[in-house]
Amino acid sequence: MxxxxxxxxxxxxxxxxxxxxxxxxxxxxxxxxxxxxxxxxxxxxxxxxxxxxxxxxxxxxxxxxxxxxxxxxxxxxxxxxxxxxxxxxxxxxxxxxxxxxxGEAAIARPGGQYVMDDAYFRRIDAMHFVLAHDDGQEMGGLSHADVVLVGVSRASKTPTSFYLANCGVKAANVPLIPNLPLPGELEHLSRPVVGLTIDPDVLIGIRRHRLDVMADRRMDLVMRNNPYVDPEQVEEEVRWARRVCARHGWPLVDVSQRSIEETSAAVMEVIAQWEERHRP
CATH class of the missing domain: 3.40.50.2300 (Response regulator)
Incomplete structure (x- = not known):
């Protein structure tokens, strides 16, 4: 058609x-x-x-x-x-x-939803928080997060964190890197932790695109043979990250076919469930 x-x-x-x-x-x-x-x-x-x-x-x-x-x-x-x-x-x-x-008439105020109220300043604070706690920075501040996102490199942790910040959610994100110990701050954190997982083939495509953007032509062959995009190693990396999340009881959100908005909605649902379970 x-x-x-x-x-x-x-x-x-x-x-x-x-x-x-x-x-x-x-x-x-x-x-x-x-x-x-x-x-x-x-x-x-x-x-x-x-x-x-x-x-x-x-x-x-x-x-x-x-x-x-x-x-x-x-x-x-x-x-x-x-x-x-x-x-x-x-x-x-x-x-x-x-x-x-x-039982009342609408006030017909243009842009009425855009006011500098408490919700507005929560979003601004959340933006500052994401900037300070992106990619494993300032680990000591994780206890102040509304949620901590973990996952392998290029699993949409940062863009999801910024989208959540625009919803007023303070999100930190921490990379899961094979052969490196988890930050100690994650082990006993009393805040919700959510793992972002992704299909290895999708991840390889994202990483190759990233390398294409970063590498010049002389480095193209070297970068394309990088373990960062090796299919076997990427598949094992994703499996390892899933096992880490399962071992710690961290729920997983698969971002393979999700937009940032959909991923954020799934994360916010996990936050709501966590808060319900931990309500006094």
Missing amino acids: PSHHIVLHLASDATGQTLDSLVRASVAQFSHADVTYHRWNLLRTRSQLRRALEGIAQDPGPVLSSVVDPRLRHELTVGCGHIGVRLINVLDPVTNVLQDEL
Whole structure:
């Protein structure tokens, strides 16, 4: 089946992240969608909205909007009507339900989710924590972590840690290296430890790509014969790391076919289960 091309306009009065997440999840359900995106973010004034409408008119297509200001919403509705494109206010279904259930009107504040509250500062603190405790740094601070990720090199420990930090989770990560003893701080840690494991073939592909980026042409042959990407050694390395996790009772999350977001969700589920078991 050939791809079907469409144009989508995403109109937001804030960063546009809500629309991006919604559209990615929706478009992913279609195998043959070829989508051109036009993003119109931080629409806070009528002049900004009019420039967006001019852009929509130049390349017409459905408009998905998370604009909440009533006056701007009205102008966007009228403008889309004149252009002849569909407009969907994506927040309305949820907002209407909440208004009915809570018995109060929504305040229609643009970017209302982006406030410098306690949750915001927790995310900032978590970012600093990840920077200080990445790849086995500052082992003495592991007891302050919300979770410690362990795994072989290139098993997505660092990117997962940073994604978790953006969710307000203080994540440290420690590499598991064959023939080296585990850091003593891990042995009796009273914090959840999660092992990230990966299919050896997938890991070799990631490591080869890493070497390609790092090595110049003269070193290419040497780097490709490196034990770091030797199939037998990589397979044994992954098996060894799994045994280490099993011996310590650390749950495993397989990252082979998971995105960073999916891996982080699985880790957060492990954290929740650990906290439930250790609740006073």
